[in-house]
Amino acid sequence: MDAVFHALGDATRRQMLRSLAGGERTVGQLAAPFAISLAAASKHIKTLEHAGLIRREVRGRTHVCRLEPGPLAAAHDWLGFYERFWTDRLDALDRVLRADDAIRSPDKEKTDE
Amino acid sequence: MDAVFHALGDATRRQMLRSLAGGERTVGQLAAPFAISLAAASKHIKTLEHAGLIRREVRGRTHVCRLEPGPLAAAHDWLGFYERFWTDRLDALDRVLRADDAIRSPDKEKTDE
DNA sequence: TCCATGCTTAACCGACTGGTTGAATATGGA
DNA sequence: TCCATATTCAACCAGTCGGTTAAGCATGGA
Structure with a gap:
């Protein structure tokens, strides 16, 4: 619960979730709308993953993320x-x-x- | 919204809200269940206040807090x-x-x- | 085989967090 | 008036956060 609310307490991560509400997104797609480095986006995604809010599937060299609604x-x-x-x-x-x-x-x- | 989710991202503060669900509480009453200094509790309360989750009314030398449900x-x-x-x-x-x-x-x- | 692509990891930075202690402020009561 | 009570404020500390850059690691395609 701590991790969930903490993850939600950042506008960038909330926007990423909104994007994922539209379907699967790769790390690159999730990062695209933001003026931050890919490394920074990667950390945000890891935070969401750690909170159980998303699940990641590695397909070849791309990481595909999907929303995990349970914690929400x-x-x-x-x-x-x-x-x-x-x-x-x-x-x-x-x-x-x-x-x-x-x-x-x-x-x-x-x-x- | 950032402030709200951030405030909720801490178990101590969430417990304080639960306590406030039972009615008005003074700063001392809110702090009592926790093994932290009054100063630390005061900071938590200020965080909740800043997020608009509680309202404070100063009555004499005691500060009485009540739940503010809007942001929730x-x-x-x-x-x-x-x-x-x-x-x-x-x-x-x-x-x-x-x-x-x-x-x-x-x-x-x-x-x- | 070689290179571009997609992404993570590591090291670093300044800012903030949650905690402490100690002093300050203000009210209430004897 | 003086002291106890209720609470905040200020300074400090270690740890985490969100960001950076640079390097590393697979994969896919020519």
Whole structure:
């Protein structure tokens, strides 16, 4: 989990994942959009691989990468735990607006406890 | 987004968020479970604050923190973009199992392109 | 066989990270 | 007023990060 969030905490790597969402990409293809050396890109890719976010298949002299969605799903689930906080908040706002609009009953924002 | 994922990329900070899911916590309360100095905990909290994940309210000499769900929702949404990859994968598995169970029609795993 | 291609590795650099300790700041209470 | 409490700030340290350049290693094709 540490490795996953850490890997996601870099815009270059997130863009690489976006690219991989379009299908398989070689290391060179992944590196192309960025103004960095191939060595630097290679490190980014290794970071993604280490986090389990991509899988690499060596075909001849090219390394073909594909998205590995498992860790993304795990991170999504982890964040999902907090879903009630933003939905609750919207519900609370909704209640306040509804009450305010109708009968003017003061209703304090209630943020759990 | 960089700051958010970076903040989440540390187990200590993630545990602090979990604690805050239970309601408001002071800096001291957030720091208590960890075998680190208060100064170190203060830095973690500042990191969470900088990422917009928490809000701080100074009450007298204590600093009370509360969860700020917005960036968590944003991260959740960002990951949601990839949802089709793990659901697709499950769908594919489902199709394979179903076909395998019924009529034995070979169906290659299809990972988009 | 020889060379271009695709990519990794190694060594290095400046910046940042997570941790420390010690001092500073500000509030609350006796 | 004086002290304890709650917290930050400043300086420091070792380790990691993202980047570089230069060299190395396979593979594919002429």
